[in-house]
Amino acid sequence: MNETEVYITLFSSSFISSTLLPGHSELILTAFIYSNKFPVLTLVLVASLGNILGSVLNWYLGFYFVKFKEKKWFPINHSQLEKASLWFTTYGKWTLFLSWVPVLGDPLTVVAGILRIPIITFLIIVSISKILRYVFISFIAVSYTHLRAHETSLHLVCR
Numbered sequence: 001m002n003e004t005e006v007y008i009t010l011f012s013s014s015f016i017s018s019t020l021l022p023g024h025s026e027l028i029l030t031a032f033i034y035s036n037k038f039p040v041l042t043l044v045l046v047a048s049l050g051n052i053l054g055s056v057l058n059w060y061l062g063f064y065f066v067k068f069k070e071k072k073w074f075p076i077n078h079s080q081l082e083k084a085s086l087w088f089t090t091y092g093k094w095t096l097f098l099s100w101v102p103v104l105g106d107p108l109t110v111v112a113g114i115l116r117i118p119i120i121t122f123l124i125i126v127s128i129s130k131i132l133r134y135v136f137i138s139f140i141a142v143s144y145t146h147l148r149a150h151e152t153s154l155h156l157v158c159r
Helices: 003-017 025-035 040-068 078-098 105-114 119-149
Strands: none
Touching (some): 003 025, 003 040, 025 040, 025 119, 040 105, 040 119, 078 105, 078 119, 105 119
């Protein structure tokens, strides 16, 4: 894959991962870091941007399409909506710091739109959350890659 294809793949995967569809962005980011061919900072920024924009789509769906919440095609079902609404009722906008959590985070971003959380507040909190997630994942991947680079037959990282 050339550099452009790598970034498009990572962006697309991250965008899809922040919707209710599985995108496996963590695995793709880790694989590209392990390849040691692309700048880690750029990979983290591309993954974060895709994931943040996917969350903005969820917010938009909640904000503008709440009237369709009973339709089958609506991105979250009734129980997910109730659970996320309960979190918001209890903890308020700070619940968005959990937007990175698989399964729970996606409905939270839709509920943020339904509850009319201002887009600027939404963007700030979700961006911090998503960027820190990918920084953490990249830190683990880079650390492991560094350990493997210094592996010897006497001191194996993976046995």
